[in-house]
Amino acid sequence: MNFLEVKNLTKILNGKAVLSDISFSLPAAHIYGFIGRNGAGKTMLFRAVSGLIHPTSGEVWVQGKLLGRDLSFPQNIGLVIENIGLLPEFTGFKNLRMLSKIKNTLTDEQIRAAIVRVGLDPEDKRPVRKYSLGMKQRIVLAQALMESPDLLVLDEPTNALDQDGVELIRSILQEEKARSATILIASHSREDIDLLCDVIFRMDGGHISEIIHREEYIQGSGAI
Amino acid sequence: MRRVYLFILFAVPLACFSFFNSILPTSLLAIPELMDKTGFVNLFTMAFVPTVYPAMAGLPNVVWAFSFIWVFGVAFSRQMANDFSITGVYGFVRRGKISVWYAKQTGQLLVCAFFSSLLYIGTLALLAFAVTGGAEPMHVSGIAVFLLLYNLFCATLLLFLIAMAVNLLSIRFGGTVGLVLVYVAVLALIFLPLISYTVINTQMSGASWGYKDSRQNTNYVFPFPLSLLFWLNPFSSVIPNWHTSPPSFALYEYQHRGTAFVIDNLPKWEFCVVLLPIFALVAVLSGWFFLRKRDISLVDEESR
Numbered sequence: 059m060n061f062l063e064v065k066n067l068t069k070i071l072n073g074k075a076v077l078s079d080i081s082f083s084l085p086a087a088h089i090y091g092f093i094g095r096n097g098a099g100k101t102m103l104f105r106a107v108s109g110l111i112h113p114t115s116g117e118v119w120v121q122g123k124l125l126g127r128d129l130s131f132p133q134n135i136g137l138v139i140e141n142i143g144l145l146p147e148f149t150g151f152k153n154l155r156m157l158s159k160i161k162n163t164l165t166d167e168q169i170r171a172a173i174v175r176v177g178l179d180p181e182d183k184r185p186v187r188k189y190s191l192g193m194k195q196r197i198v199l200a201q202a203l204m205e206s207p208d209l210l211v212l213d214e215p216t217n218a219l220d221q222d223g224v225e226l227i228r229s230i231l232q233e234e235k236a237r238s239a240t241i242l243i244a245s246h247s248r249e250d251i252d253l254l255c256d257v258i259f260r261m262d263g264g265h266i267s268e269i270i271h272r273e274e275y276i277q278g279s280g281a282i
Numbered sequence: 283m284r285r286v287y288l289f290i291l292f293a294v295p296l297a298c299f300s301f302f303n304s305i306l307p308t309s310l311l312a313i314p315e316l317m318d319k320t321g322f323v324n325l326f327t328m329a330f331v332p333t334v335y336p337a338m339a340g341l342p343n344v345v346w347a348f349s350f351i352w353v354f355g356v357a358f359s360r361q362m363a364n365d366f367s368i369t370g371v372y373g374f375v376r377r378g379k380i381s382v383w384y385a386k387q388t389g390q391l392l393v394c395a396f397f398s399s400l401l402y403i404g405t406l407a408l409l410a411f412a413v414t415g416g417a418e419p420m421h422v423s424g425i426a427v428f429l430l431l432y433n434l435f436c437a438t439l440l441l442f443l444i445a446m447a448v449n450l451l452s453i454r455f456g457g458t459v460g461l462v463l464v465y466v467a468v469l470a471l472i473f474l475p476l477i478s479y480t481v482i483n484t485q486m487s488g489a490s491w492g493y494k495d496s497r498q499n500t501n502y503v504f505p506f507p508l509s510l511l512f513w514l515n516p517f518s519s520v521i522p523n524w525h526t527s528p529p530s531f532a533l534y535e536y537q538h539r540g541t542a543f544v545i546d547n548l549p550k551w552e553f554c555v556v557l558l559p560i561f562a563l564v565a566v567l568s569g570w571f572f573l574r575k576r577d578i579s580l581v582d583e584e585s586r
């Protein structure tokens with residue numbers, strides 16, 4: 059059984075097909091990259107896989123369960139959606155603590171460790187609204203990683219990060235892959251895709267125009 | 283929790299204003315009346331809903347009651363909508379099933395509505411005891427307890443209905459549109475039955491203020507289907523003339539005919555014990571059918 063299966067997924071918004079008959083099957087414990095110009099449908103696909111939007115037609119299966127019927131959202135998912143942050147009036151630690159109370163599987167120490175892991179200070183008393191863009195990105199990544207999810211859906215995870223931050227996140231994602239997490243990344247960074255992804259999906263106009271396997275790319279037979 | 287404290291901070295003074303407005307020398311309820319066998323219930327009836335006395339005399343109490351409903355709305359009526367907005371996305375995806383989340387949210391709204399109503403009624407009761415100094419035992423008869431509980435029941439469901447409506451409209455339209463739309467509708471629904479008094483009393487000169495006469499006159503002045511505006515108005519349940527609903531109608535009849543009338547009329551379908559739960563159930567089911575296929579509100583920078 060594949061970890062994630064998307065079957066004939068179509069989403070129409072305001073009369074326009076933002077996702078058009080997308081199908082793929084992804085085994086677990088790999089990193090999958092999604093590339094394409096703005097408006098290609100990457101973020102919309104990630105929303106569909108996360109259960110945040112309902113397909114007009116088609117199905118999304120996660121670990122053998124159909125979204126919208128068996129589950130509303132994947133059971134154990136870590137999500138980063140571009141331009142969506144945490145509650146601005148609370149500290150980073152407070153934000154993560156409130157989120158962790160939903161499933162109630164983490165201690166305060168584990169939350170602090172997640173914040174340290176992304177290079178932030180868990181004792182920082184500033185509210186999130188006073189963070190820099192890079193810090194906001196890091197704390198959002200921390201909330202995605204803290205519960206050791208089986209599925210990581212990361213939309214532009216290295217946005218606004220400095221070089222040290224980018225390399226830190228890349229090493230974290232390699233650790234998550236080693237932990238057998240399945241990771242979906244959408245990125246405009248060619249370097250991120252080159253270094254991290256096992257399979258690369260090129261999207262254009264709401265559908266997948268090309269699938270490139272890492273071995274092909276390394277051997278020079280595939281193009282990104 | 284901050285929202286709860288703010289609500290209490292505003293709700294208690296509003297109950298106080300309502301109480302003291304009821305017992306002012308120029309008002310309609312004197313302190314000694316609080317000692318009467320129905321005085322305690324009279325107090326609640328006047329302070330929460332101006333159902334017994336003519337509309338203009340009870341207008342200040344409409345203001346306090348509406349203000350209380352407004353404060354409740356501002357405090358609690360965006361609980362569900364906040365989870366459905368951008369800021370709620372990362373919490374939402376951790377919840378697994380929307381049905382569980384929805385059941386919890388509606389349950390929380392119902393509990394908030396209950397305790398808010400209890401706070402208001404409880405404040406009135408405490409003030410009544412405080413003002414009389416406990417000089418004499420207060421006569422709280424069986425019917426008084428029944429009418430108090432029934433008012434609590436009506437108030438809880440009304441607040442719940444308002445909270446559900448605001449939440450669902452906020453999810454649909456965003457921002458404060460839901461709050462404004464619902465409260466304009468609440469104002470209209472409160473004043474509609476009150477305005478009907480003026481029309482009825484103008485057109486039926488010589489008609490008494492008795493409830494039976496008013497109900498017969500009402501059907502004459504507002505025939506079907508216009509009368510549906512009043513029969514299906516949830517606020518008509520707490521304003522007389524349209525439903526045979528305590529405390530107004532039952533209280534009036536109790537004062538003149540005793541307990542027997544109220545007990546005899548309990549099984550009647552017109553009592554709002556049937557209508558308000560039906561409205562609440564419709565709101566819950568409507569919300570579920572609306573939400574289960576709703577896309578979570580997101581800003582899509584790429585589609586701009």
